[in-house]
Amino acid sequence: MPIARAAAPVTLEAVELRVLHLPLVAPFTTSFGTETVREVIIVRARTSEADGWGEIVTQQAPLYSSEYTQGAWDVAERYLVPALLDAGTLAPEDVAGALAPFVGHRMAKAGLELAILDASLRSTARPLGEYLGAVRDRVPSGVSVGIQRDPAALVDTVAAYLDQGYVRIKIKIKPGRDVADTAAVRDAFGTIPLQVDANSAYTLADIDTLAELDRFDLLLIEQPLQEDDIVDHATLAARLRTPVCLDESIVSAKAAADAIALRAASVVNIKAGRVGGYLEAVRVHDLCRASGLPVWCGGMLETGIGRAANAALAALPGFTLPGDISASDRFYARDIVTEPIVLEDGHVRVPTGPGIGVEIDPVALEDATVARVELRR
Numbered sequence: 001m002p003i004a005r006a007a008a009p010v011t012l013e014a015v016e017l018r019v020l021h022l023p024l025v026a027p028f029t030t031s032f033g034t035e036t037v038r039e040v041i042i043v044r045a046r047t048s049e050a051d052g053w054g055e056i057v058t059q060q061a062p063l064y065s066s067e068y069t070q071g072a073w074d075v076a077e078r079y080l081v082p083a084l085l086d087a088g089t090l091a092p093e094d095v096a097g098a099l100a101p102f103v104g105h106r107m108a109k110a111g112l113e114l115a116i117l118d119a120s121l122r123s124t125a126r127p128l129g130e131y132l133g134a135v136r137d138r139v140p141s142g143v144s145v146g147i148q149r150d151p152a153a154l155v156d157t158v159a160a161y162l163d164q165g166y167v168r169i170k171i172k173i174k175p176g177r178d179v180a181d182t183a184a185v186r187d188a189f190g191t192i193p194l195q196v197d198a199n200s201a202y203t204l205a206d207i208d209t210l211a212e213l214d215r216f217d218l219l220l221i222e223q224p225l226q227e228d229d230i231v232d233h234a235t236l237a238a239r240l241r242t243p244v245c246l247d248e249s250i251v252s253a254k255a256a257a258d259a260i261a262l263r264a265a266s267v268v269n270i271k272a273g274r275v276g277g278y279l280e281a282v283r284v285h286d287l288c289r290a291s292g293l294p295v296w297c298g299g300m301l302e303t304g305i306g307r308a309a310n311a312a313l314a315a316l317p318g319f320t321l322p323g324d325i326s327a328s329d330r331f332y333a334r335d336i337v338t339e340p341i342v343l344e345d346g347h348v349r350v351p352t353g354p355g356i357g358v359e360i361d362p363v364a365l366e367d368a369t370v371a372r373v374e375l376r377r
């Protein structure tokens with residue numbers, strides 16, 4: 001029986017959108033490119049009851065998925081925010097329905113829903129974790145390591161994260177930077193919990209190379225094939241001993257149900273932005289749990305806003321693998337919240353304050369802002 005989730009309705013008066021540019025402490029390289037500055041949209045929902053904060057986790061360019069920051073900004077400003085302002089008084093559970101007529105744009109919808117959910121929960125002093133169904137007060141923290149110059153540099157980078165206490169390592173791979181990189185990390189650090197992420201960089205023609213990874217006893221291989229290659233993922237999963245985990249392909253609870261039915265995945269990465277919000281993320285969690293699949297919480301280089309919300313989500317009972325919920329300083333020298341998430345004994349704490357449980361640092365927010373708009377009723 002799913003837990004009933006009913007948060008207080010709020011009356012939306014205005015929505016502020018900001019584009020932030022946050023420099024990364026080190027370049028982050030994946031199969032789709034290198035990021036040195038995080039571009040992200042922060043949402044502030046002004047309601048009669050309280051203000052709430054959300055984060056739209058798009059990247060500057062549509063490389064991870066079809067969504068990108070200027071596209072999210074445009075659809076939010078032109079369609080999504082006006083629909084919410086028209087709705088007037090609404091409960092967080094009504095947001096997805098109010099936005100459902102607009103196809104896609106899940107990251108934009110997720111950021112808006114989080115801001116309204118945060119406002120609602122703050123108005124009744126209720127923590128997000130409690131609302132979502134958290135059963136833990138801290139969650140194990142894994143780190144996602146970008147592709148480095150060469151395997152030796154990768155070993156050095158991983159060593160530094162292990163020294164900091166991260167309990168699970170994920171390395172990014174791409175064709176030509178897979179078996180040797182994985183072997184180098186296994187050779188250097190033995191049986192540490194290790195997984196790889198391909199971000200859709202392979203096709204079934206690479207099946208023999210991907211099968212070579214079986215000898216490394218990985219926790220999983222994440223999203224080896226394209227977003228819409230569900231049947232090919234099933235073919236691959238039948239051949240590999242390494243569990244196949246889907247990320248980009250799982251855009252909704254329905255997509256998760258289909259992937260499970262087709263045996264395309266035996267593990268699921270849950271990202272609220274990718275599935276259109278934290279409420280849909282809980283539905284993906286519930287479905288996977290009922291089907292016996294482990295899930296873990298993915299990351300999109302979130303600021304302190306999204307990082308706090310992810311920690312709350314990852315405290316649900318089905319999150320049995322460590323997530324990409326690293327400390328704020330893994331990416332940022334200066335976060336936009338007053339108490340950025342820190343690593344404590346390999347774990348991060350689930351915030352216990354009202355709503356997302358963190359406060360915004362107004363100066364840091366202003367300093368990082370490169371565009372701002374406020375839409376009113």
Ligand code: NPG
Pocket residue numbers: 059064143144197199247298299300301302324325326
């Ligand atoms: O710890 O927040 C984090 C980053 C985790 O590797 C990570 N994210 O494919 O999962 C991913 C990847 C990503 C980064 C995706 C940037 C999209 C943009």
